[in-house]
Amino acid sequence: MVKIAILGYGTVGSGVVEVLETNGASINKRAGKNIEIKYVLDLKDFPGESVEKLIVHDVDIIMNDPEIKIVVEVMGGVEPAFTFVKKALENGKSVVTSNKELVAKHGAQLLAMAKEKKLNFLFEASVGGGIPIIRPLNQSLTADEITQITGILNGTTNYILTKMAREGLEFDAVLKEAQEKGYAERNPDADIKGFDSCRKIAILTSLAFGSQVDYEDIYTEGITNITDRDFKYAEKMNCAIKLLASSKMIDDVVYAMVAPFMISESHPLYSVNDVLNGIYINGNVIGDVMFFGAGAGKLPTASAVVTDVVDCAKHLGTNIMSLWSTNKRELGDISNSKKKFFIRVEGTVSDKLAEVKAAFGDVEVILVDGITDEFAVVTEEISEKAYEQGSKKIVGIINRIRIEK
Amino acid sequence: MVKIAILGYGTVGSGVVEVLETNGASINKRAGKNIEIKYVLDLKDFPGESVEKLIVHDVDIIMNDPEIKIVVEVMGGVEPAFTFVKKALENGKSVVTSNKELVAKHGAQLLAMAKEKKLNFLFEASVGGGIPIIRPLNQSLTADEITQITGILNGTTNYILTKMAREGLEFDAVLKEAQEKGYAERNPDADIKGFDSCRKIAILTSLAFGSQVDYEDIYTEGITNITDRDFKYAEKMNCAIKLLASSKMIDDVVYAMVAPFMISESHPLYSVNDVLNGIYINGNVIGDVMFFGAGAGKLPTASAVVTDVVDCAKHLGTNIMSLWSTNKRELGDISNSKKKFFIRVEGTVSDKLAEVKAAFGDVEVILVDGITDEFAVVTEEISEKAYEQGSKKIVGIINRIRIEK
Numbered sequence: 001m002v003k004i005a006i007l008g009y010g011t012v013g014s015g016v017v018e019v020l021e022t023n024g025a026s027i028n029k030r031a032g033k034n035i036e037i038k039y040v041l042d043l044k045d046f047p048g049e050s051v052e053k054l055i056v057h058d059v060d061i062i063m064n065d066p067e068i069k070i071v072v073e074v075m076g077g078v079e080p081a082f083t084f085v086k087k088a089l090e091n092g093k094s095v096v097t098s099n100k101e102l103v104a105k106h107g108a109q110l111l112a113m114a115k116e117k118k119l120n121f122l123f124e125a126s127v128g129g130g131i132p133i134i135r136p137l138n139q140s141l142t143a144d145e146i147t148q149i150t151g152i153l154n155g156t157t158n159y160i161l162t163k164m165a166r167e168g169l170e171f172d173a174v175l176k177e178a179q180e181k182g183y184a185e186r187n188p189d190a191d192i193k194g195f196d197s198c199r200k201i202a203i204l205t206s207l208a209f210g211s212q213v214d215y216e217d218i219y220t221e222g223i224t225n226i227t228d229r230d231f232k233y234a235e236k237m238n239c240a241i242k243l244l245a246s247s248k249m250i251d252d253v254v255y256a257m258v259a260p261f262m263i264s265e266s267h268p269l270y271s272v273n274d275v276l277n278g279i280y281i282n283g284n285v286i287g288d289v290m291f292f293g294a295g296a297g298k299l300p301t302a303s304a305v306v307t308d309v310v311d312c313a314k315h316l317g318t319n320i321m322s323l324w325s326t327n328k329r330e331l332g333d334i335s336n337s338k339k340k341f342f343i344r345v346e347g348t349v350s351d352k353l354a355e356v357k358a359a360f361g362d363v364e365v366i367l368v369d370g371i372t373d374e375f376a377v378v379t380e381e382i383s384e385k386a387y388e389q390g391s392k393k394i395v396g397i398i399n400r401i402r403i404e405k
Numbered sequence: 406m407v408k409i410a411i412l413g414y415g416t417v418g419s420g421v422v423e424v425l426e427t428n429g430a431s432i433n434k435r436a437g438k439n440i441e442i443k444y445v446l447d448l449k450d451f452p453g454e455s456v457e458k459l460i461v462h463d464v465d466i467i468m469n470d471p472e473i474k475i476v477v478e479v480m481g482g483v484e485p486a487f488t489f490v491k492k493a494l495e496n497g498k499s500v501v502t503s504n505k506e507l508v509a510k511h512g513a514q515l516l517a518m519a520k521e522k523k524l525n526f527l528f529e530a531s532v533g534g535g536i537p538i539i540r541p542l543n544q545s546l547t548a549d550e551i552t553q554i555t556g557i558l559n560g561t562t563n564y565i566l567t568k569m570a571r572e573g574l575e576f577d578a579v580l581k582e583a584q585e586k587g588y589a590e591r592n593p594d595a596d597i598k599g600f601d602s603c604r605k606i607a608i609l610t611s612l613a614f615g616s617q618v619d620y621e622d623i624y625t626e627g628i629t630n631i632t633d634r635d636f637k638y639a640e641k642m643n644c645a646i647k648l649l650a651s652s653k654m655i656d657d658v659v660y661a662m663v664a665p666f667m668i669s670e671s672h673p674l675y676s677v678n679d680v681l682n683g684i685y686i687n688g689n690v691i692g693d694v695m696f697f698g699a700g701a702g703k704l705p706t707a708s709a710v711v712t713d714v715v716d717c718a719k720h721l722g723t724n725i726m727s728l729w730s731t732n733k734r735e736l737g738d739i740s741n742s743k744k745k746f747f748i749r750v751e752g753t754v755s756d757k758l759a760e761v762k763a764a765f766g767d768v769e770v771i772l773v774d775g776i777t778d779e780f781a782v783v784t785e786e787i788s789e790k791a792y793e794q795g796s797k798k799i800v801g802i803i804n805r806i807r808i809e810k
Contacts, residue, residue: 019548019690030547030727124545130691132545139544140529140537142435143424143711268697271676285424286535286698286708292673293694303691306548322435 002031002313005039005062007084008075009051012098012125013040015302016072016309017051027306031313038068063087070312072305073097078105089113089121094316096308098125098301104199108212108326115319122308122321127153127200128277130300131293135307137207137281138322144283146208150246150404153200155275155295156184156191157223157243161260162273165231165240171224183275193222194243194258201245204279205256207322209249211329213256219334221259225399232368233342233376234262240270244404253332261404262342335385340403342366344376346396353377359390374398407436407718410444410467412489413480414456417503417530418445420707421477421714422456432711436718443473468492475717477710478502483510494518494526499721501713503530503706509604513617513731520724527713527726532558532605533682535705536698540712542612542686543727549688551613555651555809558605560680560700561589561596562628562648566665567678570636570645576629588680598627599648599663606650609684610661612727614654616734618661624739626664630804637773638747638781639667645675649809658737666809667747740790745808747771749781751801758782764795779803 006013020027020035028034039062040054062068063084071088073095075081081102085095089110097103103110103126114121124134128151137146152158156178163174175192178184190196202215223243234241239262247256263270268290272278277295282288294300311320341360345352349365356377357363363377382390391397411418425432425440433439444467445459467473468489476493478500480486486507490500494515502508508515508531519526529539533556542551557563561583568579580597583589595601607620628648639646644667652661668675673695677683682700687693699705716725746765750757754770761782762768768782787795796802 022690023548023550026550027548131694132541135545136537136541139716140540140712141708142715143428143432143708145428145431283708285427285704287702287705289536289696289698291694291696294692297692299690300692303546303548303688307545310547311544 001034001036002069002316003036003038003067004070004072004309005041005068006037006072006074007041007059007062007081008073009040009042009044009046009055010074011298012074012301012305014051015298016074016305019299019302019306027310031310033313035309035313038065059084063091068093069316070094070096070309072309073099073102074305075099076101078102082106085110086113089117089119092117092119094120094312096122096305096312098123098305100126100196100199100203104202104215107203107206108324111321111323112326114321115323118317118319120312120315120320122311123203124308125301125304127203128279128291129155129293129295129297130303131277131279131291131295132304133204133279133291134207136291137204141281141283141286144286146249146281146283148246148248148282149201149204149208149279150244150269151201151204151279152242152269152272152277153197153245153279153295154191154243155277156188157197158272158277159183159275160192161223161226161241161243164226164228165234168228168231170228171226192224194220197243197245197258201247201256201258205247205254206324208247209254209329210323211325211327213254213329213331217331218256218258223260226260226401227399229344229371230399230401232371233344233366236366236368237262239264241401242269242272244269250332254329255332255334255337257334259402261402263404267404335388336383338381338383340381341379341387341400342376342403343379343400344374344398345394346374346398349375355394359393360387378403406439406441407474407721408441408443408472409475409477409714410446410473411442411477411479412446412464412486413478414445414447414449414451414460415479416703417479417706417710418447419456420703421479421710424704424707424711432715436715438718440714440718443470464489468496473498474721475499475501475714477714478504478507479710480504481506483507487511490515491518494522494524497522497524499525499717501527501710501717503528503710505531505601505604505608509607509620512608512611513729516726516728517731519726520728523722523724525717525720525725527716528608529713530706530709532608533684533696534560534698534700534702535708536682536684536696536700537709538609538684538696539612541696542609546686546688546691549691551654551686551688553651553653553687554606554609554613554684555649555674556606556609556684557647557674557677557682558602558650558684558700559596559648560682561593562602563677563682564588564680565597566628566631566646566648569631569633570639573633573636575633576631597629599625602648602650602663606652606661606663610652610659611729613652614659614734616730616732618659618734618736622736623661623663628665631665631806632804634749634776635804635806637776638749638771641771641773642667644669646806647674647677649674655737659734660737660739660742662739664807666807668809672809740793741788743786743788745786746784746792746805747781747808748784748805749779749803750799751779751803754780757801760799764798765792783808
């Protein structure tokens, strides 16, 4: 018997309770012991619900109970989660969390604390919801040097971009509908401005390359500038527009970035649509592998949390997770990184093309039937810096989207 | 320091040596100790190659050396691999294998032996080459009841089918080219008749559902009856033709099958092309997850083998792998399982359609420009048995392919 406590009875917390109820028998068999929820910490009482008898309001009841071996933190946000998780580890309890803000900010420190005390700090659910990605990175790709991680890591923005592509709608209209359906939050900034993807790629990058990547250092651009016209060009180019979070190791330097990209049909993430997430990894011997599935949602996320609880229960007294060192990794300067750019320009080809070529070098012109007041070009591979310098020479650039090979 | 021995210096064996040389530093760091190859068993001497000094011809040198803690079996085939692996486990050595025939036939017994002796028997490379699938099934999906596994598990047949689809070529011509390129063996039966996929789905099914599935019990159909005309219809129907290996749990009964299927664009395996493998899993709480990557090849397969070596090295003295019980699982009778069938019939719609409808019920007619001596239909969902009975009533059925939703 292993007794656990859950901090927070929101969407994920109630999902964890549901998963442990639904699949309890097989979960206990796999853990090799029975897992029992002793406490659920929440501000509310949930009168009449079956969880009512487990509810406590004082976190110290959990922290001071030596029977509790595993604490599940599913509150979200850095504080008070960080204080509670530290206290749990100090008091000899392993911790499972789905909290990407916490892991991105303090993961290295919490992993080191857990290791020192022969406990575990696991966070499979913090990236990719139910998709197994943290554990494969930690345990399955150990023969490889990772050279690239590129993912669609945010379901809300992927839903919005998929809907815009399919139905030709404007961003604001689709966002409103996503909010009504519960796919986007009332304050959608964390998703649509790319912050959520940024924290997730910071976690994956830190883990893959073994040292702390501060998410504040990652160039991050959201999807708020993408319009229905961009999709008209994308369709003409047989491309999808996706919010990609990526990190690449080039000559021992890691370059990381979150931004919308145009990707062609041959790209492995091209057909990852709706609220799905996809994560593509390249290793120097394994080549390409890809994982995809539901990147969020109550039950998939809870499934990942419970998987970590099972691993903690199987490994009481043994630390199993790789470390990433607390040493900060300086990221490479992306202004030197090269790619093709898709650029929309006001005016006509005959008036403007010479000017565009003078600024960006050779380009391919893209025209869409029915659009006459602007045109688009695709550059050769140029650096971010070359794009910035070129863009200052042109009046009337409407938008630019990077193109991923 | 952990000393290991490799049985067999063929494609995979030499790949394992190469991966340990290339990524030795990071592999040793992840294993927490240095991994050193002490012996390589092979019939040949490899004079002048760096492996020469490691070569032994007598397996007992390895079996009787107490320094050897991990034996890597990459010879293939059931014997003498089975005898060697049993002896290694009896002599207190953990075993890593890429040998699907061995695992499908004797996996349950070897897992039980390893567990009893607190050793490990690991076989990530036996299914899906480099794609992490055994470890995720064993360690990442522990919160779920698996309800379905469907995979493209054989790279050779996927290459052939992709090439036929793209270039409109006949099976024999593509097979010959694949043999010339080294993508298909001189005796291609194990691949093209579906036997390889059958062993792999037997392993995944045994592991997912926890008891021995005998591969001889799995209905297996290869791709040798697929012709260029089938692809003309598939194109008209916006479908791909893929060799799928699948097992599904329905009302506590497992149904397993290997056969070519038509799948539509919305199917998660639709865009898994060329020599790639893809494995799609459905769990009752996680929903759908998919894994894809290189399903074969020297280095991807070796990467998976070395990952298992690292896990063995980290867990000397501790058994980590789930068991599947040696109790045989009786599979459900597929003759009652229902699906739509694509059926090609000699003659014309006006002559034959009434007869076809009398045999199979309501059907949709599919016509392809330029094909006049035959036509095709798609049935409603009917059972395998109903198809068999109906097909006896029609003279001139050219081919039939199942359709996966």
